[in-house]
Amino acid sequence: MDTQQNTALTRALAEVPGPLPTSGVIHISLPHTDRFTVVGNHLAQHPDLSCTAVGIAVRIQSLPQGAKVGIKALAAHCREGEKRIAAALRELEAHGYLRRVRDRLPSGRIITRTVFCNRPAALLHPRRPAGAPPQPAKPEPAPAQAPMQEPAPVPAPAPVQEPAPAPVPAPMQEPAPLPASAPVPMQEPAPVQEPAPVPVCHPTAAPPAPELPVAPVAPPAPSAPLFVPRVPPPTAPKAPRRPLPQPGELTPELDRAATAFLSDLHRHTPQFTLSEDDVRRLVPGVAAWLERAVRPDSIRRTLTDDPPQPLKHPAKLLAHRLTELLPPAPPGVDDLAALDRPRPRFTVTPFQTCDDCDRAFRSPTPGHCRDCRETRAAYAQAAA
Known part of the structure; x- marks a missing residue:
């Protein structure tokens, strides 16, 4: 009595047609009578859509016309956060x-409409407008046949007292048989004339029709996509990661110093506790930094400063920062010599004070300014 048995489920399983599978899902399909939505398998089993996107699409498809389907409106009724809902909408x-x-x-106001299509593939094909009569299907061209011959004229029966039955309408292109009840007129001098045999058209007797040249049918042009997404979907392939930097030559001194630096990292920052395999994998990157004359305390501060919370993969974070924050190589001897090279010096003419008007002017030697020299020259010329 302590084990409860669901008799309804047992009865429903008994009504499933065919033998029940030993593994996998067993469907108990009960017909819906109200509050249901038809969803195509192209959406429910889409190979490139995530389960979140499929669920959001089914929820949008079940909402009435004019319902709010923005990120805020969906997040208010779903357990997923706004980021997952936004990613699912981008996938759709x-x-x-x-x-x-x-x-x-x-009125001139611009609004944004959200359109959901349950079968986007059907939009790529031309559709008949609503209310237009369906176009009749074009019949396939039948093989050419010889024209059917008209049946020979049959003499009309003589009028009799009794009313003759109404003639039966002739079927498609076939001559009507003579009524059995109508008597054939008899003449004494000549024998009874029998109706001429009706020729029967046989399709095989017709000569073959000449084959017309058939123009090659061009393959249909690939249909352009409805629109191009501006934001790549989350399932888009990502760019390959850059490799870990390598030193020019991994000397034993660099290897020993890089290993000691990584092994001692957990004493300064307990979050960066590395395994032996992680240390061996990150040694070339630290050696490349040490080769570029970066002090160990600067490397430690750059690699461990402001880590994400919680830190799940410290080795991946160190590899990323060792690659992306690699400093440039130190300048060589020639570059430093170029910095110490004396710059070219320019000769500057000093200021002088005129002996007559005390005006300042530039000249390598003291004397008079230009105006005073011209005045003196004029006086000397006038005196002469």
Whole structure:
């Protein structure tokens, strides 16, 4: 009595047609009568959409016309956060299920409409407008046949007293048989004329029709996508990571110093406790920094400053910072000599004071300014 048995489930399993599988899911399909939404397998089993995106698409498809489907509105009714919902909407937008279009109202206001299509692949094919009569299917061209011959004229039966039955309408292109009840007129001098045999058309008797040259049908041009996403989806391939920097020559001194630096890192920052394999993998990167004349305390401060919380993979963080924050190589002897090289010196003409007007002017030797020299020259010329 302590074990409860679900008799309803047992009865439902008994009604499943066919033998039950030994593994995998067993479907108990009960028909819906109200509050249900039809979802295509192209969405439910989409190979490139995440389960979050499929669930968000099903929820949007089940909402009525005009319902709010923004990130804030969906986050208010779903357990997923706004970031996951935004990523799922970007996936649906990249695969054509969701589209945001801008429209201008008659008042001049521009609004953004969110359009959800349950079958985006059907938009790529031309559709018949609503209310238009369906176009008849074009019949396939039948093989050419010889024209059917008209049946020979049959003499009309003589009028009799009794009313003759109504003639039966002739079927498609076939001559109507003579009514059995109609008597054939008899003439004394001539024998009874029998109706001429009706020729029967056989398709095989017709000569083969000449084959017309068939123009080659060009393959359909690939249809352009509905739109190009501006933000790459989360499933887009990422760029390959840059390799760990390597020293020019991993000498025993550099290897020993880099190993000691990584092994002693946990004493200064307990979060960066590395395994032996992580130390051996990161030794070339630290050796490249030491080769570039960077002090160990500067390396420790650069690698361990402001780590993310919580820090799940310290070795990956160290590898990333060793690669992205690698300082430039120190300048060589020639570069330093170029810095110590004396710069070219320019000769500056000093200021002098004029002996007559005390005006300042530039001249290598003391004397008179230009105006005073011209005045003196004029006086000397006038005196002469």
